[in-house]
Amino acid sequence: MDIVDRDLEKAERDASPERFPQPKSEEYEHVQRTTTSSTSSSDSSTSSRSVVREEIGISRLNTQRDLERHPTELSRIQTQRSQHIGTVGRSLTSRESRKPLPKFGGGKPYPPPLPAQEEYVVEFDGPDDPCHPQNWPLKKKVGIALMLGYTTLVSAFTSSIFSAATQAVADQFAVSAEVGLLGLSLYVLGFATGPLAWAPLSELKGRRFPLVFSMFGFSIFQIGVATGKDLQTVLLCRFFGGVFASCPLAVVAAVFSDMFDNRTRGLAVTVFSMTVFAGPLMAPFIGGFIVDSYLGWRWTEYLVAIMGFFAFGLDLIFLEETYPPMVLVDKAAELRRRTKNWGIHAKQEEIEVDFRELVSKNFSRPLRILVTEPIVLFLSIYMAFIYGLLYLFLTAYPIVFQQIHGFSGGIGGLPYFGMIIGMLIAGMLIVLDQPSYTRKLAANNNIPVPEWRLPPMIAGGVSFAIGLFWFGWTGYRADIHWIVPTLSGLFTGFGLLAIFLQALNYIVDVYLMFAASAIAANTFLRSLAGAVFPLFSIYMFNALGVNWAGTLLGCVAVVLVPIPIIFLKYGARIRRRSKFAPTLPKPPEAEE
Numbered sequence: 001m002d003i004v005d006r007d008l009e010k011a012e013r014d015a016s017p018e019r020f021p022q023p024k025s026e027e028y029e030h031v032q033r034t035t036t037s038s039t040s041s042s043d044s045s046t047s048s049r050s051v052v053r054e055e056i057g058i059s060r061l062n063t064q065r066d067l068e069r070h071p072t073e074l075s076r077i078q079t080q081r082s083q084h085i086g087t088v089g090r091s092l093t094s095r096e097s098r099k100p101l102p103k104f105g106g107g108k109p110y111p112p113p114l115p116a117q118e119e120y121v122v123e124f125d126g127p128d129d130p131c132h133p134q135n136w137p138l139k140k141k142v143g144i145a146l147m148l149g150y151t152t153l154v155s156a157f158t159s160s161i162f163s164a165a166t167q168a169v170a171d172q173f174a175v176s177a178e179v180g181l182l183g184l185s186l187y188v189l190g191f192a193t194g195p196l197a198w199a200p201l202s203e204l205k206g207r208r209f210p211l212v213f214s215m216f217g218f219s220i221f222q223i224g225v226a227t228g229k230d231l232q233t234v235l236l237c238r239f240f241g242g243v244f245a246s247c248p249l250a251v252v253a254a255v256f257s258d259m260f261d262n263r264t265r266g267l268a269v270t271v272f273s274m275t276v277f278a279g280p281l282m283a284p285f286i287g288g289f290i291v292d293s294y295l296g297w298r299w300t301e302y303l304v305a306i307m308g309f310f311a312f313g314l315d316l317i318f319l320e321e322t323y324p325p326m327v328l329v330d331k332a333a334e335l336r337r338r339t340k341n342w343g344i345h346a347k348q349e350e351i352e353v354d355f356r357e358l359v360s361k362n363f364s365r366p367l368r369i370l371v372t373e374p375i376v377l378f379l380s381i382y383m384a385f386i387y388g389l390l391y392l393f394l395t396a397y398p399i400v401f402q403q404i405h406g407f408s409g410g411i412g413g414l415p416y417f418g419m420i421i422g423m424l425i426a427g428m429l430i431v432l433d434q435p436s437y438t439r440k441l442a443a444n445n446n447i448p449v450p451e452w453r454l455p456p457m458i459a460g461g462v463s464f465a466i467g468l469f470w471f472g473w474t475g476y477r478a479d480i481h482w483i484v485p486t487l488s489g490l491f492t493g494f495g496l497l498a499i500f501l502q503a504l505n506y507i508v509d510v511y512l513m514f515a516a517s518a519i520a521a522n523t524f525l526r527s528l529a530g531a532v533f534p535l536f537s538i539y540m541f542n543a544l545g546v547n548w549a550g551t552l553l554g555c556v557a558v559v560l561v562p563i564p565i566i567f568l569k570y571g572a573r574i575r576r577r578s579k580f581a582p583t584l585p586k587p588p589e590a591e592e
Contacts, residue, residue, distance in 0.1 A: 120343040122332045124324070131331055133259045133322040141259045147318060148252045149271045151215060151311040155245035156279025158222065158304040159187050162238065163394040163534075164287030164409055165297035172297075173231040181395070181534055183225075183238045188391060190242020191527035195250035196366055199520030202251045204353070206326035207258065212315045214247030219308030226301035249276065250523050254515045257508050258322035262448040263438050266505050270427050273501040277493075280390055281420050284397070285413025292409050365514070370521035373581075374574055375510055375567065379503045380525040382560050386464065386499055388529030389492075389553065393419070395537040400475040400546060405482045415486040422467075422493020430456055430501060450509035451571045457502035457564040464495025465557035472550015495557075506567070510581045518580070 104110050114120055124132050133141075162169075162183045170180030194214075201210050221244060224237035256268040287300045321327055328346035335344045369376050393416075402412040433456065441448060467488045475485035504519070511518035541549045567574070575581045 114343050117343075120341075120345060122328050122335060122344060122346050124328070131327055132324060133327065134261050136259065144259065144319065144322070145256065145268050145271055147314050148211070148248065148255060149275045151211065151315060152248040152252050152272060153275040153279045154215075154304065154307045154311050155218070155248050156276050157283045157307070158218075158241065158245060158279075159191070159283075159530075160184070160280035160391070160394055161283035161287040161300045161304060162187065164284050164291050164413070165300050168291050168297040169231070169234065173234075175231060178535065178538070179231075181538075182235055184391070184394065184534055185531040186235055186239040187242035187245070188527055189531040190239050190244075191246040191249060192524050192531060194243040194246030195520035195523045195527075198247040199250045199254070199366055199517050202254060202323065203514070203517065204351070206321045206323040206329075207251055207255050208315075208319050208321045208326075210247050211251055211255075211319060212312065214244045215308055215312040215315055217244035219305050219312055222301050222305035222308055226298045226305060246523065246527070249527075250520045253504060253508060253519050255322050257512060257515045258324065262441055262446065262509070265508065266434055266437060266453070267431060269505050269508065270430055270501055273497055273504060274423060274427055277390060277423055277496055277500065278420055280394070281416040281423075281493075284394060284416060285410055288409030288411075288413045365517045366520035366524060369511070369514070369518050369580055370525060373511075373518075373521075373578060375571065375578070375581075376507065376518055376521050378563050379507060379567075380522045382461075382563050383500060383503055383522060384526040384529035385556065385560060386496055387526035388533035389468075390496060391530045392533040392537045392553075393492075395534050396471075396541060396546070396549075399538075399541050400471075400485055401482060404475070404478050404546075406478075407482075415482070415489065418486040418489025419493035419496065420489075422490040422495075423497040425490070426456075426460065426494040426497040426501070430498070448509055449572075450506050450575070451568050453502045453506040453509065454564045454568045454571075456498050457506075458561065458568070460495040460498025460502070461557065461561040461564065462495075463491045464499060465554050465561065467491030467493075467495060468550050468554035468557055472547045472554065475550070476546035503564070510571075510575055510578075514580050 128135060130136070163181075166180035166183060167177055169183060170177050198210050198214065218241055221237045221241035225234050225241065228234040228237060253269055253272050256265060256272060260268045286303075290300050290303070291297050321330065325346065325348040329348050332344050332346040332349065336342055370380060371377070397415060398409075398412055401407045401415050402409065405412075437452060440452060467490070470488035470491060471485050474480050474488060504522075507518050507522060508515045540552075544552065
């Protein structure tokens with residue numbers, strides 16, 4: 001986005017010379033450096049400048065003083081511009097009509113155009129505007145974070161609770177156990193397909209609408225699973241339930257990027273990551289006890305439907321819009337109502353949705369990011385492997401603890417708590433490291449360096465590989481006490497969260513303005529792995545044995561460890577060549 005930003009800055013300065021007086025010397029040069037603008041000046045006429053400004057569709061900066069004194073305001077303006085440039089419908093070329101212009105009606109002539117149209121575009125009032133989600137009270141932001149953490153937990157919890165019911169479903173509908181596993185895989189496959197729509201929708205219509213709507217749809221389809229009279233109904237409802245449940249996975253991290261700045265975003269994403277991974281690990285033992293009881297397997301779905309409707313109610317009542325362009329839409333609506341000036345509007349309201357452009361620009365954006373951005377591609381491959389193993393463990397743990405050690409379905413799910421404890425340890429260590437990250441951020445003039453997120457990920461990769469080898473060579477024999485393979489979960493759980501959390505933070509830091517689409521691309525690939533891995537896991541463990549299957553997976557984990565090391569060394573160079581990653585302004589002190 002570097003060239004676009006330079007062009008936007010140049011056009012903005014040319015279009016509003018009265019707002020940006022020419023050099024009073026160092027002051028002007030300082031603003032130029034801070035905004036990473038080009039140093040060339042324009043000799044074009046005022047009218048031609050207005051044309052450039054109108055074609056690009058930019059919003060006016062508030063004051064030169066804001067640019068000098070408030071890098072936060074500069075960053076937000078830069079982000080909003082780039083969001084607007086990349087949003088479907090910004091340009092009306094796809095909606096051009098050859099029909100004659102209809103009459104205005106009522107015998108009235110067409111009114112004159114709005115004078116200085118950009119004067120009617122609402123903006124945030126400086127870096128401390130209380131309307132901006134990052135300036136909301138901490139209590140409010142924490143409440144929303146916990147509420148969305150629960151929403152994400154419900155989505156992830158539902159994915160694996162069905163694993164305890166697969167054999168019961170297979171028995172009831174007279175199919176093989178592998179066919180029964182399709183209920184698990186199809187739900188996770190919904191995780192892969194849903195974000196391709198939810199993430200761009202959240203960048204077009206805001207975060208609140210897709211989250212509220214998706215939780216309602218999710219809950220309805222869980223009722224469909226619980227009441228399904230045949231296998232195809234159960235499987236189809238599981239798939240569409242996964243499509244709706246994928247919305248929190250793709251959008252909640254973007255909500256956190258809206259509300260929390262660089263100093264606190266890591267803590268917020270920790271909550272999100274814990275729910276993504278703890279949910280699938282908490283569900284099997286709960287589902288096991290339900291299936292073994294008089295309630296039967298259908299109550300595993302009634303339970304998650306109740307949880308889903310509760311999350312829907314919370315989101316409907318308490319969730320507020322956090323996407324800054326849509327916050328400005330609400331602000332503009334209030335100003336129009338109170339001032340009776342109907343020309344006031346937000347830049348987002350200039351967008352007109354065209355289906356062809358919608359598909360080509362927005363819905364395809366996550367796939368374009370996945371294919372063209374090396375950071376997203378390779379981190380997604382790494383995260384796809386660990387996410388696939390998360391769901392592979394849903395079949396591996398029953399083999400070790402139920403078939404080899406003879407535990408019941410409910411008791412056999414309790415060893416998952418070894419992995420949960422490992423995740424808690426990883427989360428705690430990352431939280432304790434947050435003050436160090438904050439100090440580095442302050443020392444760098446509050447400009448984040450995404451690569452600071454990677455060292456814990458490297459440690460997590462080593463720990464994850466150790467856990468896989470440990471699990472394989474201590475879980476294949478009944479004469480080895482069950483606590484030994486259970487303790488391997490401390491290492492695999494630590495690795496799972498450390499890799500996922502820091503990789504997610506890294507992606508959000510790199511692709512801040514398109515965080516939802518970047519996360520959707522990542523979610524697409526890793527969810528495919530999560531859907532496929534359980535289908536071959538039983539065959540792999542039966543053919544190779546627990547010990548050699550664990551060895552194979554551990555070797556793959558070792559091969560993937562260098563990925564964050566490479567980005568730690570070359571990440572900045574890769575980001576400079578990216579078409580989607582913004583180039584943040586450098587601190588003035590760094591340039592002489």
